[in-house]
Amino acid sequence: MSWVKEDVVSFFQLFCIKVVKTGRVPQHIAFIMDGNRRYAKKHNEKTAAGHSKGFDKLSETLKWCLDLGIPEVTVYAFSIENFKRSEEEVSALMDLARDKFQRLIDEIDQINELGVRMHIAGRLSLLPEDLRKMVSQAMLATRYNNKLRLNIAYAYTGRDEISRAASLIVDGVKNNELLSDDIDDELVSHTLELGEPELLVRTSGEVRLSDFMLWQVSNSVLYFTDVLWPEFTIWNLLAAIIHFQRHAPPIKDEEPISDSKLQFLEKLEDRRWRDLEKLVNC
Ligand code: FPP
Numbered sequence: 001m002s003w004v005k006e007d008v009v010s011f012f013q014l015f016c017i018k019v020v021k022t023g024r025v026p027q028h029i030a031f032i033m034d035g036n037r038r039y040a041k042k043h044n045e046k047t048a049a050g051h052s053k054g055f056d057k058l059s060e061t062l063k064w065c066l067d068l069g070i071p072e073v074t075v076y077a078f079s080i081e082n083f084k085r086s087e088e089e090v091s092a093l094m095d096l097a098r099d100k101f102q103r104l105i106d107e108i109d110q111i112n113e114l115g116v117r118m119h120i121a122g123r124l125s126l127l128p129e130d131l132r133k134m135v136s137q138a139m140l141a142t143r144y145n146n147k148l149r150l151n152i153a154y155a156y157t158g159r160d161e162i163s164r165a166a167s168l169i170v171d172g173v174k175n176n177e178l179l180s181d182d183i184d185d186e187l188v189s190h191t192l193e194l195g196e197p198e199l200l201v202r203t204s205g206e207v208r209l210s211d212f213m214l215w216q217v218s219n220s221v222l223y224f225t226d227v228l229w230p231e232f233t234i235w236n237l238l239a240a241i242i243h244f245q246r247h248a249p250p251i252k253d254e255e256p257i258s259d260s261k262l263q264f265l266e267k268l269e270d271r272r273w274r275d276l277e278k279l280v281n282c
């Protein structure tokens with residue numbers, strides 16, 4: 001299956017996964033999948049081939065995460081800044097996404113069997129209409145799965161996500177769904193599309209956040225590795241998790257959220273699903 005690679009874990013790797021699982025495993029892991037173009041250059045391949053290898057690595061990584069019992073994975077697949085790359089590269093990335101989301105729709109029974117729920121986070125209005133429809137369809141079709149939530153940050157930046165949340169909150173106050181006293185960091189956190197990762201991994205030797213999940217990583221363990229994303233291995237992932245186990249902060253209990261905030265958030269969620277249904281049916 002294209003999104004979750006099968007038969008990639010050997011007996012010895014499974015044994016190592018079991019050993020790592022005796023310690024604390026991050027419940028949400030985020031990846032900045034960097035280094036695809038350098039990989040392509042190193043192997044005398046076209047840039048598009050580097051991104052395609054990057055997707056294959058994502059599908060391997062998802063299998064490892066499922067085996068590790070990690071319930072949430074977020075990946076930075078296309079930043080709003082990436083629209084500034086050459087027309088040829090942007091169009092190759094859009095075509096790759098079209099191909100992979102079409103496959104997802106074709107393989108929906110297998111995805112549902114594995115329990116993968118897809119969320120595409122970002123300013124979807126920036127995407128070509130056909131792709132926007134496809135990603136909406138993927139979200140709707142996997143809506144009730146609960147084994148692994150895969151968030152794909154696409155046409156995304158952290159600052160843009162925070163601006164969109166701020167605008168939703170302003171509308172909430174204007175429509176009397178919220179009081180201005182309700183506005184606090186808890187409300188902003190819940191209004192954002194993405195939750196807080198316990199571990200953030202960036203490949204390729206860059207040690208920046210590049211406008212990824214800026215609000216959410218305030219308490220995350222960060223792990224940077226020199227390996228290029230298409231060359232990332234299960235050993236790199238296990239090393240990142242061992243790094244997390246050495247540096248993780250204590251687990252905090254979630255405070256219950258007030259009724260007025262909860263009602264606002266439930267309305268937002270309903271509206272999001274209705275908008276997706278409209279998009280798919282129009
Ligand atoms: C960063 O490497 C990678 C990207 C901008 C694209 C990542 C996309 C994928 C791995 C495919 C995901 C596809 C779907 C449909 C989810 P880079 O281009 O910045 O490489 P460089 O750092 O070597 O220049």
Ligand code: MG
Nearest residue numbers: 034035036204
């Ligand atoms: Mg890069």
